[in-house]
């Protein structure tokens with residue numbers, strides 16, 4: 001269980017990091033970082049506003065222009081990023097506790113999933129940074145032309161609360177690896193690990209000013225960053241509504257680049273010829289209930305071929321019955337608290353609307369553990385229709401809608417019939433049907449006979465209103481670079 005030293009550390013992470021120095025907001029304003037585990041305030045954190053963002057951007061710009069990071073040889077950059085990964089490993093347990101306390105995820109998941117993936121991300125980009133080659137063009141014989149990648153400049157990263165550290169590192173690691181300077185704005189629900197990463201990056205030898213961290217609200221700190229004329233790019237993970245605002249802010253300011261990783265309504269399709277219904281049932285339940293359903297790729301729609309629907313649903317319900325909300329700080333807990341009272345109320349509203357539209361849930365549907373002061377909602381499953389609100393709107397909570405279908409083409413049509421296109425899954429014993437499905441599904445990620453096979457080597461991002469631009473893989477490095485074409489006219 002959690003000890004006093006860890007709690008003290010969590011309480012101490014309440015300042016902004018600007019130009020290598022920790023400080024409160026210039027205004028002196030703070031906001032309460034409430035732990036959803038018990039509804040208690042962990043710390044009062046600096047509520048940065050436009051003035052702090054100005055200072056952070058100025059510090060990042062100065063660091064970029066004098067080349068203190070950008071112009072280091074690749075080997076030196078690599079060493080710093082590896083040192084950061086080492087420090088994250090040394091402090092893995094402490095970082096895992098910050099994730100657990102800030103956002104209510106089970107400590108076992110924070111230790112077993114978030115931290116290893118975040119550390120892998122830093123190591124991957126430490127190694128990748130000298131493997132992005134330019135090109136020599138087949139130009140006129142009287143010329144020599146080549147194209148090189150150059151860092152963009154100052155990157156503003158705005159991240160959500162569901163995987164606070166991992167989402168931050170998906171942006172921080174490749175942007176730094178490419179030689180950029182940064183201002184990171186964590187979500188107001190989960191500022192601690194971002195602030196701690198700022199400290200660890202300094203300890204690892206990242207020059208002051210290269211990575212700045214400004215905790216604060218979206219409408220103040222986030223908006224100021226996105227409207228700032230000296231920010232070259234906003235890298236965002238979050239909701240579609242904020243994604244749309246960021247495009248507007250870009251147009252209203254300096255046409256900064258924007259990359260958007262947004263929401264989803266991801267379908268998992270189980271065909272009658274699936275050869276491992278137990279594995280599919282595990283994936284159907286955990287695909288939605290992992291991280292309390294607060295996952296952008298959550299498999300929130302389960303499409304089952306009608307012949308096997310009743311039998312398969314029985315297996316899914318059996319798995320779901322074993323997923324019981326518990327104290328995230330207990331190492332035995334596999335399903336914790338929702339991130340905030342607001343997010344819990346949103347999930348309960350969706351559940352109520354689904355009850356009105358589709359009848360009572362097959363399982364779950366209630367708030368539980370209210371006596372703890374925390375924000376817990378049961379895993380919930382409804383039978384639903386493709387056009388129902390539950391099958392169209394992202395809940396971002398532990399609510400699954402089950403939809404039957406008869407033929408593969410009908411399944412593809414239903415699967416593609418939302419505004420989103422982030423992830424999709426298929427369970428089948430037929431190679432032909434698997435390939436056909438992978439082709440037909442309009443999603444940035446398709447998993448066959450498995451769910452959420454997360455791999456840093458593969459690009460991550462969505463089609464349609466799930467956004468554009470990719471995290472992970474070498475594509476993310478390119479995202480943080482400009483391409484310069486250089487041409488020499490040769491005199492003989």
Ligand code: NAD
Pocket residue numbers: 158159160161162163167185186187188216217218219221222223226237238239240242243245261262263264295296297394396422461462466
């Ligand atoms: P959100 O969009 O409300 O907040 C995300 C971030 O944006 C936070 O840091 C917030 O402070 C900031 N923000 C809010 N308003 C802003 C504004 N006007 N200007 C600038 N910044 C602003 O989303 P959320 O509730 O934190 O996260 C849930 C959403 O994120 C879901 O829709 C989910 O699907 C999506 N998500 C997507 C991915 C992905 O990779 N595709 C991953 C995780 C979460």
